Each structure stands twice: as C-alpha cells, then as structure tokens.
Amino acid sequence: MIRYNKNLKSFSRALRKNMTDAELLIWSKIRRKQIKGLQFYRQKVIENYILDFYCPASKLVMEIDGGQHFSEEAIQKDNERDRLLLRHGLKVLRFSNTEVLINIDGVIQTIYEHC
Numbered sequence: 001m002i003r004y005n006k007n008l009k010s011f012s013r014a015l016r017k018n019m020t021d022a023e024l025l026i027w028s029k030i031r032r033k034q035i036k037g038l039q040f041y042r043q044k045v046i047e048n049y050i051l052d053f054y055c056p057a058s059k060l061v062m063e064i065d066g067g068q069h070f071s072e073e074a075i076q077k078d079n080e081r082d083r084l085l086l087r088h089g090l091k092v093l094r095f096s097n098t099e100v101l102i103n104i105d106g107v108i109q110t111i112y113e114h115c
Contacts, residue, residue: 002088004045012043012050022064022100023052029108036115046088049081058115061085061092064100 019027030040044054053062068074082092091114100107
C-alpha cells in the first residue's frame with residue numbers, strides 16, 4: 001500500500017468540489033467504470049501529492065495541467081513528482097486543459113490504451 005499524507009485529505013475533498021472544466025469533462029467520461037470496467041478516483045492523495053485522477057488496478061495516474069504547469073519551476077516540480085510516482089510503479093499521463101477541451105475523444109482513447 002502506498003503511503004499518503006493525511007493532512008491533505010481535507011484539501012483533496014475541496015478540490016473535488018471545485019474541479020476545472022477540463023477535469024469535469026474527463027471525469028464524466030471515466031467515472032462509474034466506463035473504461036474497461038476500471039474504477040478511477042479523483043483528487044487522490046499519494047505520498048505528499050494530490051493526483052488529479054488515479055486508477056489503482058491499472059496503476060495509472062492522469063494529470064490535467066493548466067497554464068501554471070508550463071513555467072520552468074513547475075516543470076521541474078512535476079518531473080520530481082513523476083519520478084516519485086514511477087518509483088511506486090505508476091504510469092503518469094499528462095494532458096493540458098486545452099487538449100482535453102478540444103480533443104476529448106483522443107484523450108479518452110489514450111487513457112483507454114494505457115489501461
């Protein structure tokens with residue numbers, strides 16, 4: 001079992017209540033086991049991070065990145081986070097908000113292929 005920071009639970013609950021348009025769109029396509037009968041969780045806490053979406057059965061993490069993720073500092077932090085998740089045997093898929101909003105079918109197909 002992967003450890004998690006219990007102090008982040010209330011923050012993750014708040015994030016679930018305030019999802020971005022891109023996150024809401026993806027959630028509408030993956031919730032209720034719509035992809036290969038697999039359960040996905042949103043705003044899941046792992047270690048000291050809150051993951052946008054997580055599927056434990058396929059060991060898949062999906063991150064939906066807004067504009068703040070494209071600065072040099074944010075890219076470095078995201079890479080550090082991805083390395084930690086990889087050490088736990090998790091695959092990380094990253095999509096931009098724009099990609100989700102204009103190409104949801106392609107995003108869902110990519111998710112399906114990685115499951």
